[in-house]
Amino acid sequence: MEDDPDELFPGDRGTLDPEVRRVLVHVLQRRFLSADSRAEWALLLEHQQLIESRMHDLYVRLVVDLGRGVAYKQQVRSDEFEVPILLKDAPYNRTETLVLVHLRTVFQRESAAGEPAPRIDIEDIEQTVLSYLTDADGSTARQQKAIRAALDRLDREGVIDEETLGRYRISPLVEVVLSAEKLAELRAWLREQAAQQASRAATAQKTTAQTTTAQTTTAQKEAAL
Known part of the structure; x- marks a missing residue:
């Protein structure tokens, strides 16, 4: 059989155009996709339903915030059925x-x-x-x-x-x-946190002062002897 001329690589069974595939990959790859990337943003809006469908197959939700000009993904979670987790949280330190x-x-x-x-x-x-x-x-x-x-x-x-x-x-x-x-x-x-830090500092300062006073008193008594 002859190779399919629309294949992007051997055995390719994808149905999305190359440009749309790249946008899909970028959405999955990056934390955010900004409207500042005008070409990608335009493709995302034009093919939003199709890209959402592909992401939903992976239990991932697409969020497009037009007001802020940003798109990002969310892991779908459910208490009703088991969802395989694709996205891993990378918490901020x-x-x-x-x-x-x-x-x-x-x-x-x-x-x-x-x-x-x-x-x-x-x-x-x-x-x-x-x-x-x-x-x-x-x-x-x-x-x-x-x-x-x-x-x-x-x-x-x-x-x-x-x-x-x-x-x-x-x-x-x-x-x-x-x-x-x-x-x-x-x-x-x-x-x-700031209040606790201030409290610890005050306690440490008070302890230091008490220790210094005790040492001074002891030294005075020893001198008197």
Whole structure:
């Protein structure tokens, strides 16, 4: 039998056009697909139902947010029947979460002030995030390295875009990653963490003062003898 001239590779049984296949792969491959990728975005909207059908076969849901100009995927889960899990969660670590909270806060504030494309400098990010880190997170140099690694990940995911060295444009994707409800929860968590840290510091300071006083009293008694 002669090879099918429409085959893209030997044994190809796919029915989607090559361009649509690439969009499908990109949606599955990336965390987000932004409207900034105009060609891919146009193909996604044009063939949305077909791409959704293919994804549903894999128990994956396609979410297209036209308002924010972003598309992303969600793992379908059900209590009624067993669903094979294709997508694995890649949770953000502590430093990445702190960076996200600050980015989301700045985006919310600047957007409310009418800024269509909020931007932020790395110095601002480091100053805020470092204030929440402790000695348990390592030296200052190690903490700064972790912050830059977090920014690199968020840049790859499209949450931010480094326009010039050390200056980032915050994407509306940050609202998808951190909803207003989740932001409120994390802010409460940060306030609790800060209060606990302050309490520990006060206790340590009080203990040090008591120890110093006791040592001074002992020394005075010994001197008197």
